[in-house]
Amino acid sequence: MFKQIKEDIVVVFERDPAARTEWEILTTYPGVHALIIHRLSHWIWTHRFYWLARLSSHIARFLTGIEIHPGATIGRRVFIDHGMGVVIGETAEIGDDCTLYHGVTLGGTSWNKGKRHPTLANGVVVGAGAKILGPIIIGAEAKIGSNAVVVKDVPAGATAVGIPARIIDSEKPQAIDHLPDSTNFVAYAVCESMNDPIVKIVYSLLDRVAKQDLQLQQALLELKQLGVDVETDAEVGKAFDVNSLKNS
16 A cells, blocks of 8 residues: 555656655645545455445545546556546546546446446546546557547557547657656647647648549540540649648
């Protein structure tokens, strides 16, 4: 227990530049308090004292504004930053080194008693206000953007944003600020490599127009060879330079 508390304090220093002293973290960080009480509540829950476990988690909710069901499984070095409004359901599973910001919901979409809440693999970052719903899997080191609503699996290392969430970067994003012993952490899941999906669509359309232009010029050339009087570009078969438009 004391080793885990020490890890909780160390991870706050790594991921929150506002942290100053261990005493400050231990006495004023609700995310740390919620995790400490949850470990006790979860231990009570696993020993089948369900009412007592729920009462313990209810007290933690009153004190911290963070609601964690005692049945939820949470790994080591998890950081809940700010924390107000965080809700974690009964069958949710959170791996090691994950980060959750305020307003995050790990919720269920079924009334069945079985697995109905999400599973977060190691190193996942969930931005403020994000909702991850259902028995889905968020892959290792994936990033969930603020206010995203995720209802499908997210691959490892991917970034998901929007309502409903869509994958905008399937490669491992590069953090804006690299932190010692925490190079994969990205605050609020905001990355330099987070590509604008609208820009991606425009690029795709430009590529398609370029291909169609090439096909049209080739068709006109063939018609001219057959004796049809048509006009072609000065340089037949050469599409306009898409890269120059992208860089403009």
